[in-house]
Amino acid sequence: MVDLSVSLGRLRLPNPILVASGTFGYAREMAGLVDFARLGGIIPKTVTQKPRIGNPPPRTHETAAGMLNAIGLDNDGLEHFCTHHLPYLRTLPAPIIANIAGSDADEFVAMAARVGRESGLAAVELNLSCPNVAHGTDYATDPAVTTRIVRGCRDACPYPIIAKLTPNVTDIRVIARAAADGGADAVSCVNTFVGMAIDWKRRKPILGNITGGLSGPAIKPLALRAVWQVAGLGAVPVVGVGGIATVDDVMEFIVAGATAVQLGTVNFYDPTAATRIVGELESAAGHLGVSRIADVIGSARVQPG
Amino acid sequence: MTAVQESARVLANDRLGRDTYRIRLECPELASRIRPGQFVMVRADRPNDPLLGRPFALYDTVLDGQGAVVGIDIVYLVVGKTTGLLAQSAAGDRIGLWGPLGNGFRPIESAGHIALIAGGIGQTPFLAYARELLGTRGFAGSDPKKRAERVTVYYGVRSAEYAAGVSDFEAAGCTVRLTSNDGTIGVKGFVTDLVASELPADRWIACGPEPMLHAVSDLANRLGIPCDVSLETPMACGLGICFSCVTKIRTPDGWDYKRVCVDGPVFDACNVVW
Numbered sequence: 001m002v003d004l005s006v007s008l009g010r011l012r013l014p015n016p017i018l019v020a021s022g023t024f025g026y027a028r029e030m031a032g033l034v035d036f037a038r039l040g041g042i043i044p045k046t047v048t049q050k051p052r053i054g055n056p057p058p059r060t061h062e063t064a065a066g067m068l069n070a071i072g073l074d075n076d077g078l079e080h081f082c083t084h085h086l087p088y089l090r091t092l093p094a095p096i097i098a099n100i101a102g103s104d105a106d107e108f109v110a111m112a113a114r115v116g117r118e119s120g121l122a123a124v125e126l127n128l129s130c131p132n133v134a135h136g137t138d139y140a141t142d143p144a145v146t147t148r149i150v151r152g153c154r155d156a157c158p159y160p161i162i163a164k165l166t167p168n169v170t171d172i173r174v175i176a177r178a179a180a181d182g183g184a185d186a187v188s189c190v191n192t193f194v195g196m197a198i199d200w201k202r203r204k205p206i207l208g209n210i211t212g213g214l215s216g217p218a219i220k221p222l223a224l225r226a227v228w229q230v231a232g233l234g235a236v237p238v239v240g241v242g243g244i245a246t247v248d249d250v251m252e253f254i255v256a257g258a259t260a261v262q263l264g265t266v267n268f269y270d271p272t273a274a275t276r277i278v279g280e281l282e283s284a285a286g287h288l289g290v291s292r293i294a295d296v297i298g299s300a301r302v303q304p305g
Numbered sequence: 306m307t308a309v310q311e312s313a314r315v316l317a318n319d320r321l322g323r324d325t326y327r328i329r330l331e332c333p334e335l336a337s338r339i340r341p342g343q344f345v346m347v348r349a350d351r352p353n354d355p356l357l358g359r360p361f362a363l364y365d366t367v368l369d370g371q372g373a374v375v376g377i378d379i380v381y382l383v384v385g386k387t388t389g390l391l392a393q394s395a396a397g398d399r400i401g402l403w404g405p406l407g408n409g410f411r412p413i414e415s416a417g418h419i420a421l422i423a424g425g426i427g428q429t430p431f432l433a434y435a436r437e438l439l440g441t442r443g444f445a446g447s448d449p450k451k452r453a454e455r456v457t458v459y460y461g462v463r464s465a466e467y468a469a470g471v472s473d474f475e476a477a478g479c480t481v482r483l484t485s486n487d488g489t490i491g492v493k494g495f496v497t498d499l500v501a502s503e504l505p506a507d508r509w510i511a512c513g514p515e516p517m518l519h520a521v522s523d524l525a526n527r528l529g530i531p532c533d534v535s536l537e538t539p540m541a542c543g544l545g546i547c548f549s550c551v552t553k554i555r556t557p558d559g560w561d562y563k564r565v566c567v568d569g570p571v572f573d574a575c576n577v578v579w
Contacts, residue, residue: 025546029567032307033403052563060541060549065353067541071548074562149478266540268347269357271403272310
């Protein structure tokens with residue numbers, strides 16, 4: 001029997017397998033197909049203060065071992081989330097981590113305060129890194145703004161705060177440290193990489209939004225590098241995300257320094273992957289001879305000389 | 306009914322027309338839950354290429370000798386990687402599958418004459434629906450019951466070699482009215498022209514390329530004939546979690562993007578913003 005529980009600052013999870021925001025709807029869509037009780041946690045789709053209609057289609061495009069998406073935070077707004085989705089989500093037998101995106105620092109804080117008054121959440125993840133919104137919400141390119149938003153949300157909301165970071169920066173360690181300075185319980189590394197696809201015969205970009213975020217197995221080595229770098233700071237627990245699709249991927253991220261992981265794009269093409277991987281984690285941990293998965297976090301070593 | 310994910314065994318894969326095949330998949334759990342107009346996501350048994358599943362309509366359920374539901378048939382046109390791989394698959398191969406997905410066709414209790422209007426590969430969801438309407442097969446646990454007096458399938462193809470499944474529709478008790486762009490089969494011209502000249506039936510249901518659906522929808526609206534359309538948009542998940550397959554649907558205060566996979570694929574033609 002392996003203890004799969006992990007802790008991220010004030011947040012304790014039954015196991016390290018989360019499903020990523022924007023890849024699991026509001027969980028309702030997966031009822032019956034996925035056994036929620038087996039998940040380490042559920043992060044529903046990003047909610048914004050006001051409803052957003054989202055970007056024009058095509059919103060996704062498959063690429064080599066990956067996909068581009070430019071959904072544009074299509075959602076019905078925070079009040080609808082609190083009155084329509086949360087009453088369902090809080091009945092589920094898995095920790096629920098709300099994911100919010102404000103249009104500026106003040107709105108982030110107001111939203112964190114609003115969800116902070118709702119019962120039944122395990123944590124709040126701040127989407128500081130959506131690449132697909134005009135005049136973006138990719139605040140996590142600026143360390144000062146990152147610190148200010150995280151600190152404001154931490155002060156305004158009783159739940160643990162996770163900052164979801166963008167990889168589209170020169171050095172993600174700077175931003176991760178800024179989030180830690182603001183009091184983040186954890187940082188999620190990483191959101192999607194900005195990319196694009198072109199139809200050369202029609203001589204035009206394929207996505208309605210022109211650019212989109214790349215996800216899926218194609219970005220796994222890039223995400224793994226970011227997790228390794230940020231975990232190496234020792235400043236804040238890391239949630240690894242980016243192309244994770246198998247138990248081997250999960251173990252790679254954990255030994256690289258991730259305390260937990262999020263499964264994202266794989267939910268689209270293998271909807272029962274998350275629960276299956278939870279079942280496979282015990283034997284993977286057993287392979288390393290530990291009785292607690294937490295004991296292998298960041299255990300990857302670089303041989304000196 | 307909620308969806309299930311299964312690894313389905315290929316039982317058969319037969320050519321029905323040019324680039325068009327019918328694949329028979331053993332998937333008893335899924336097959337016993339699905340009803341006409343719903344779809345499944347199919348993923349080739351490969352690691353990452355193609356990465357995502359592709360949506361396919363239920364063509365028909367497959368019964369064993371005792372009448373138990375054991376699988377489904379899908380009819381597909383080879384257009385890309387996944388359909389190319391499907392065309393190469395043989396009995397005994399395995400493919401990934403999840404479903405049933407989507408709302409399915411409007412359940413009709415009692416009707417006179419129903420017209421099913423198909424263009425291109427848009428005939429594929431109609432065989433199961435015709436069987437349900439004519440009461441020759443029950444789906445998702447319900448008993449067969451005659452729900453319509455008569456079903457006519459209006460089916461337009463580019464040319465004769467693409468006509469696929471015509472004998473299946475005839476065997477199911479439908480009248481089939483064919484058109485082809487080049488006149489090699491049926492009436493020469495577009496299926497919409499034939500429908501416009503015959504103005505059949507009390508209710509229309511259409512599936513096919515968007516310009517065809519638009520034309521059928523306009524005609525139905527003008528004549529006041531109730532009409533549903535089954536839409537096809539690119540999908541990443543089929544489950545409603547990715548929000549990519551959206552289309553504009555009328556709302557009381559304008560329009561909103563709705564997910565074709567969970568809010569559709571069948572919509573009242575009046576509500577689609579073309």
